[in-house]
Amino acid sequence: MACFWLAAALLQMNVLVHAPETYNLSNTQTAIIMSLIAVGIGFGCWVAGMLAKDRVEVGMAPLGGLGLSICMTIFALFEMGLTAFIVILSIAAFFSGFFKVPLGAWIQERVEGRKLGNILAYTNMITFLFILISAGIFAACMKFGNTYTVFAVIAIVGWIMTFVTAFKVPAMLVRFIADSLAKIYFRYEVEGKENIPKRSGALLVANHISLMDFLMIVATIPRQVRFVVAKDVYDFWAWSWLTKRMNLIPIATKGGPERLKAFNEACQREINAGHVVVIYPEGQISRIGHLLEFKKGVEHIARGIDAPIIPVHMEGTEGTFFSYEIGSSNPIKALKGFRKRIHVSIGTPTDPSSKAFHLRQSVIEMSAQSIEKRFADEHTLGLFLKNTAKEMGDLTCTHFEDGGVITVKELALHALKWKSVWMKKSVHKIGILLPKNRENMLANASLVLAGKISININPSFEDDQLKAIVLESEVVLCEEAQRSKLESLGAECLLISDFLKELENEKDVSSVPNHINKIGHGKEIKTTDIATIIYQYDEENNIVRVPLSHMNVMAGIKGLLLVNKFEGGAKMLGLMPFHTSNGYILDLCMSTFIGVQNFHYDPMKGPEAIAAKMKAEQVELFVGNRALIESVDAIDHKVWASVKTLISGEEKLNEELRTRLKETYDLEVRESLHALRSGTLIALNTPDYVVQGVVGRPLVQVGSHEASLGRPIPGLAIRTVEENDFDHVLDEDQVGRILIKGAAVTPLLDPSFYYKGWVDTGRRGFIDEAGFVHLSE
Structure with a gap:
């Protein structure tokens, strides 16, 4: 600090002589230059304070010394015009602030209590001593040299300050640079x-x-x-x-x-x-x-x-x-x-x-x-679709059973057209009872863009169960065959044929790719807005109502993508209906947004038809429960030859099948755990990572544990608690009730499912020391 004031005093005295002597300036003009120095120092101090905020950044001092030293070196070596002199002098003053502020703050931070006054007084005494010394140095320089000699001395002092400070506090310099x-x-x-x-x-x-x-x-x-x-x-x-x-x-x-x-x-x-x-x-x-x-x-x-x-x-x-x-x-x-x-x-x-x-x-x-x-604070599902359409719009995302296909760009453009029809209707909750076809997919996508809520209806529900669902829906989009039954339950029906006629009056934008940019225009949609309401069976065979927001769906998708690498264009067999949380999130949304080719297929056609479809399309990604996987395998073992990723539910496959898949096709079965009452994918086994390490030993990162259902999806927190005391959080390997929370978990479930921000999944299990989740049921 004292060296800084020595350099500052030398500079002040030298400018008072150098400006009139070199540029023939009057006293008033020289005073203006001196005021610019004060402004530069003040501005430098303000910027230094803004950069440091609530931290003491001593690492700024070497930077300030470097700037001051370079400017003084230029003055010592080169003659220049008045404008250049003023600019460089202002820069030097600016960097002086970077030296002064952190050192002053550092002293006040380091010294505690009553000692601070003594240290500040001692610092001021040393500072005034160095200022006095500067007067002697200035006199000697002017006797044996000129103002350029003084600039050279200031430069030498500056370089010494810079190197000493950098050597003394290299870690602080690194911290400031890193910041x-x-x-x-x-x-x-x-x-x-x-x-x-x-x-x-x-x-x-x-x-x-x-x-x-x-x-x-x-x-x-x-x-x-x-x-x-x-x-x-x-x-x-x-x-x-x-x-x-x-x-x-x-x-x-x-x-x-x-x-x-x-x-x-x-x-x-x-x-x-x-x-x-x-x-x-x-x-x-x-x-x-x-x-x-x-x-x-x-x-x-x-x-x-x-x-x-x-x-x-x-x-x-x-x-x-x-x-x-x-x-x-x-x-x-x-x-x-x-x-x-x-x-x-x-x-x-x-x-x-x-x-x-x-x-x-x-x-x-x-x-x-x-x-x-x-x-x-991030994008909604609609903006996610928009970005995907821009990045890989020409990639086919869905193959329908009737042989039709649709690309990501076509999906986005057609959904925009459908949206324009929905926006003219005053309804907000729309039930959908359609086959898993093109119209069903576009209806769901367009409702997302319109900021409305879709309710995909399970046709297998009993009438009393269906009645509650259709009454929550302000209108139900359906085919003529379902109309009479739905109306008998009190539903207001909108036939898909009538909707398509209304659609004919809308402008065709399928040939205008730039129209994709209109996604996100109009009604403001928040990530916390509900995108869909799912009615599905939980683990105890009770029907639960699961509202999923844009954030819930996106968090589930992105969490899955953080632990899985799906190749663009990979072929997936889409067997899950949209009226389930897995079907909506994985089959409808995720496969569309990550560029996977999804072959929609009706699982009711049976394992023989599914096996034939898998073989014909060379499916690479297959998701199914134990019963489906074993049934398909019983039809034809060779269907797994093309499969690279096989995701199953919580029920373990028989050991003979697991072993054969591994030995014959190097295919690992990746079990997963779902919380059906919250519509959340909780955990998933993922591939291990093995590579030769730098110290000669293999570097192994375990992603799966055969006895477990995997680690929690990123973004999801999980804990186990005592059955009768949810405040008692258990250690590893201790069996208890499984609780979850995170962006993928909806906050709009039955209140009885919640405990202090956590959702009770209703399942029992434990977490091992590596973080893998195990069920005890």
Whole structure:
């Protein structure tokens, strides 16, 4: 700080001489230049404060010194016109603010209580001493040189300040650079910064999905943090001096238990000394989209610290620069994700006795909360369809049983035309009782665009059950064959034939691709608006009413895509009816939005017809329950030759079939768990990731567990609780009632299903230490 004032005093005295002597300026004109210096310093201080916000960014000081030094070097070496002189002088003044503000703030942060006054007084005394020294330096320079000599001396002082500051606080410089890069490249928000202790130590445990995670940690944590690095990297001669100055903690990649003991002790020393240490308990970057198992090492470190453990969750860096696509061993190197929204959540401090399992559960719950907040501000299903149509509009998304096909672009354009008819009708809830055909698909898509609610009706319901559904519908879109029955139940019917006649009066936009841009115009639709209401049987064979919002459907789709890689154009056999939550979300919406070719087919035709269809179309993605899969297999074993992804329900296939599929076709059966009362896909087994590691051992990430139903879908939190005490959250491997919450879970179910924001699935099971869900029923 004193050196800064020495340079500032020299500059002030020198400008008072240099301006009249070199540019023949009057005293008034010179005073104006001096006022510009004051304005530049003030503006620099304001910008420095804006960049730092609520943090003390000492890392700005080297940047400020660099700017000042470069400007003074230019003055010392080159003669220039008055305009150039004023501009460069203003720039130098601006960068001076970057030096002054952080150092002043740093002193006030570092010194506590009554000592602050003494330190500030001492600092002022040293500052005035250096200002006095500057007068002597100026006099000597003018006696033996000229004003250019003074500029050279200021430049030398500036360069010394810059290098000394950068050498003393390299970690703070790196933090400021990281924060600046993060602010430029991403749009990030931080929640829970108040949970980081201001002076005492803490252990941060964070999820790991990208090589850029360290950037977000450095940018968002309002403390200087200690990271862990491989010892080989730490000791490399070219930068070992820097790794030591940055207080990195080395961990040996080879050796026995002693290396881990030494690492744990190093972390404990740093934390107990009042520092913040960051570790990634997963031990590696997730390549499978799921949060991996938390290693027990975090518990070993925690045993020797007297400080809190703080969970941290980063959401949104997947799919960006230096993250990994599902199953990929190479990071993304293209500059993807520019200005993408990143959400960093800093959780509530927990006791150091916390188990790794509970820390992982905390991060999972934070993930669900942050994803729900992001989805609340994101696109509706209609805008999702619009973006898909622009990206891969010419790709066929659906094949109908009558041989017809429709591309994503055609679906969007025709749905817009249908929307115009719906917008002229005053009804808001529309029942749909149609075969699974083109008209059914367009009716559902157009109602989404119109901001109205579809109610797909299950024709197999009893009359008393149907009556309640059709009465909730203000009008039912149906065929002539169903008209009399529906009207007898009190429904107002709209025949599909009459609707199509009304459609003939609307302008044909199918040949105007740019018309897709009109999606989203007109009525404002929110992500929390209801898109459809599902009436379906739950696990106890009771009919439940499940309203699904745009956010619920999109969260289910995107959560599934985060842990599955579906090839564009892959062929899927669509057997699920739209009047079920799985049929609406997976068969209708997801297959359309991800570019999968969906072959709609009536499952009532039986396994023989289904097997023939699979073989004829070379189906690659098949979703079905145990009974259907085993029935199809009994018809023809060879139908699985083309299948790459086989998703089943919670009932396990017989062992002989599982073994044969694996040995013959290298096809893993991927069991899943659904909560029918909330219309939510809870968990899914996903492919394992295996590759040769950098230290000679295989790198394995387990995505499936044969005895389980998979890990929770990203964005969904799950816990098990005591049957008679939902406040008692259970440990790993303890059987209890399964509760869920997240963006994919509707908040509009029967109130009896909820408990403090969690939905009771009505199922019993447990979660193992790796996060896999098991049913006990």
